[in-house]
Amino acid sequence: MSQEQRTLTMHPKLLLDVIQRQAGTLEKAVLEGVMNAIEARANTVKISLKEKGNKALLSIVDDGRGITTREEVELFFEQFGTPHEESENKIWAQFRMGRGQLFAFGKNIWRTGPFKMTVDVKNKGLDWLLEKNTRSKGCKIEVELYQNPIGYNYPSIASFKERIQELVRFVSIPVLFDGEQLNNDPKELEWTCKDKNAYYLFGVGEELKVYNLGVYVHSIPSYRSGVSGIVVSKKQLKVNFARNDVHSDCPIWIDMNKVIIKNRKKTRQQRRSLDKSERLSTLIDLRDGVEDYDEVKNIGLVHDVNGRVVTLEKIRKHKGAWTFAKHGDIIADKLMQQGQALCFDEKLPESLGFTGNPGRLFYWLANAFASDWDLEKNWSHLEGCFKPFKELRKQFNSSYSILTSQNLTTTEKRILAILNKMPCWKGREIHIGLSMTAAGWTDGASYIVIERSFLDGLYLNSSVGVGALFALLSHEMAHDINTAGSHTHGEEFFRNFHDMIMSVESGDWRSESPMAWMSSFEYQIKRSRIEDRRINERDKKEKQQAKADKKLGIAAKVK
Ligand SMILES: Nc1ncnc2c1ncn2[C@@H]1O[C@H](COP(=O)(O)OP(=O)(O)OP(=O)(O)O)[C@@H](O)[C@H]1O
Ligand SMILES: [Mg+2]
Known part of the structure; x- marks a missing residue:
């Protein structure tokens, strides 16, 4: 066959796919509209969102130069991907694709110059309607959203507004949302x-x-x-x-x-003390050879399990045992209090991207900044002093201890708060404690203790995890003698245990059997977690925004 020079082409279906799938979030699509308005030399952009049942109407209105000729409609609006001319003096525009993101979210009606354009990709695909419009300045885009995003992607209109604000915060012309200006000129x-x-x-x-x-x-x-x-x-x-x-x-x-x-x-x-992420980035810079050891050797950079920070110089001079353990681990804390070992946060190796034997971590790190001589003399001994935490905690094997509230994590406190409100423990208080041998224990009368690592290992988002927790608690409830240390199951135990389980099976939901409270626990723990996260995020955002606004000299906004 003789040669043929051919060109690759695109099926229109691919264009439809690109339009529908390039869209990320609705706020990003709105941003495309705002950028287009600024490109069109507008003085102001006005955005609004009105809910209409399960639909909603989004509008973006600008007073820029609009689309005024039929040629522009065909080349810039109808056709995707038309290259930009140098003379267009574009700011962000690159692909002649951005408007597709607005098309993806709803039926678009654009009114600009003498034209009205209607695009409805969901129902009409790539076919669109061009009509006459009474000439108006700028460009008015109305999008009848295919789905009301409020209560779905955004909890409220206010949160939708905040998301847009984050995106347009420093653009050069006023961007208003329902009349409120979202941006400041940098x-x-x-x-x-x-x-x-x-x-x-x-x-x-x-x-x-x-x-x-x-x-x-x-x-x-x-x-x-x-x-x-x-x-x-x-x-x-x-x-x-x-x-x-x-x-x-x-x-x-x-x-x-x-x-x-x-x-x-x-x-x-x-600064003599850095915050958590600054510490980690300093360690990463040391690892990458971007930071000098001498500059940072006396700044606390490495977290121990109690969240205190230790300098690399202290670690270098350390001649005793050291290890990695979980943040907040009480046994690790005891080891440190008694001066038996330095215990660092076990997440450190991973956050530095180190996957080898943990005992080699500091030697490996020092490799990046120490000379060969210095490395052998000052850093190599650390590997020999490293002891796996499992070994160090063996000496605490036989102890049973109950953790006080200040030693509990937020999650643990939340679990206890929910459990202790339930009426099924007959006056026994639920605690969290430490033991190397038992998953739980009780004094048979006033308390039940759940062992921390047992609790840690349960996935409380699932009924299986909650079931395991309640099985343990029911088990302990069935004991009316102290179970710390020894643990035997007599006839009495099995009778109690049986009664408890049977009371649930008979369908009595006011039952004093712990098993009857499982689903309530599961529900509450999920809800409190979501609520905590929401509150944390909101507080954090508000604080950061206020701090940034203050620094930038933006006066407190009138709500
Ligand atoms: N608000 C507007 N006022 C005037 N013309 C507009 C407006 N919005 C879009 N246009 C015209 O439609 C064209 C296509 O917009 P679109 O956002 O799809 O691409 P672009 O902005 O050129 O490039 P990019 O894909 O990088 O956003 C623009 O180049 C412009 O000519
Ligand atoms: Mg654009």
């Missing part, structure tokens, strides 16, 4: 520093939020960026198709990153 704010590339605010929140010309791109956790805060580029960053990541070869970003690195070194030098 030129008017107080930043830690500015340069030709960007505005920088350091030391707020737990992540570094990156904005491309005022538009949110993504957040980098501060243990990776080394410093928390906000950076807003003044020039176009090279971003990916979804505009949620910056290419690592972007020259503006490379320069901005230098400022970020300089600033995190400065933060470390200025």
Whole structure:
């Protein structure tokens, strides 16, 4: 066959798929609309969302130059992917695809210049309607959303507004949501520093939020960026198709990153104590050879199991036993109190990306900054002093201890609070304790203790885990003698146990049998966890926002 020069093509079905699937979240789609309005040189963008039963009406209205000629309609609105001309002077626009994200969420009616355009991809696919419009300034987009997102993707309209606010916070023209302005011009704010590339605010929140010309791109956790805060580029960053990541070869970003690195070194030098993510990022910088040992050797960098921090110099000079254990482990705490061992948080090796024998961790880390001579003389002994925690805790084998409230984790406290409200323990109080031999024990009258590691191993999100917990508690309820130490099951025990189980089977839900309270426990634990998470997130966000606003000099918003 003779040669043929051919070209790859795209089936229209693929375009429909791209439109429907490039969409991430509704707030991102709104952001596309806002960016388009700014590209069209608008002075203001107004957004609103009105609920209509299980549907909702979203509108984005701007006063920019609009679409005014039929040629523009065909090339820019109808056709996807039309390349941009240099003369269009675009800010963010790259792909001529962005409007597809708005199409994906609902039936779109655009009114701009002399045109009214209706697109309904869900019901009409790629076919759309062009009609006459009485000429209006700018562009008015109404989207009849295929599903009301409130109560589904966003708990309330206010939370939808906040999500949009996060995305448009530093764009240059006013963006209003139901009349409330969501953004500030970065030129008017107080930043830690500015340069030709960007505005920088350091030391707020737990992540570094990156904005491309005022538009949110993504957040980098501060243990990776080394410093928390906000950076807003003044020039176009090279971003990916979804505009949620910056290419690592972007020259503006490379320069901005230098400022970020300089600033995190400065933060470390200025402060004698660092926060948790700063500590981890310092250790990571040491590992990667970006930080000098001498600069940070006397700053607490390594967490012990009680959350205190230890300097690398102290570790280097340590000649006794050391180990890794769970955060808050009471036996590890005792080992430290008695000076028997240093116990570090067991998550450390993993967070540094170390997968070898844990005893080699510090030797491995020091490899990055110590000379061969220094490494052998000062760091190699640590491997020999390492003892697995299992070995060290053996000496506590026979002890049974009850943990006091201050030694309990939030989750443990929550579990106890729910259990102790249930009427089925006949006056016995439920505790959490430590034992190497028993999963639980009781004095037969006033308390029952659940062993911490047993509880830890239960998956309380499932009925199986809850069942195992209640089986243990029922078992202990059936004992009316002290079960710490020895543990025998006489006839009396089996009679009690049987009565308890049978009272449930007979369907008596007011029963004093613990088994009857299982599903109530499961429900409450799930709810309290969701509620805790919600409250935590809300509090954290509010605090961070307030802190950032304060630093930036934004006056408290009128709600
Ligand atoms: N609010 C608007 N006012 C005027 N013209 C608009 C408006 N929104 C969209 N357009 C026109 O529609 C075109 C397509 O918008 P779309 O968002 O799909 O692509 P883009 O902005 O060019 O590039 P990108 O895919 O990177 O967003 C724009 O280039 C512009 O010509
Ligand atoms: Mg666009």
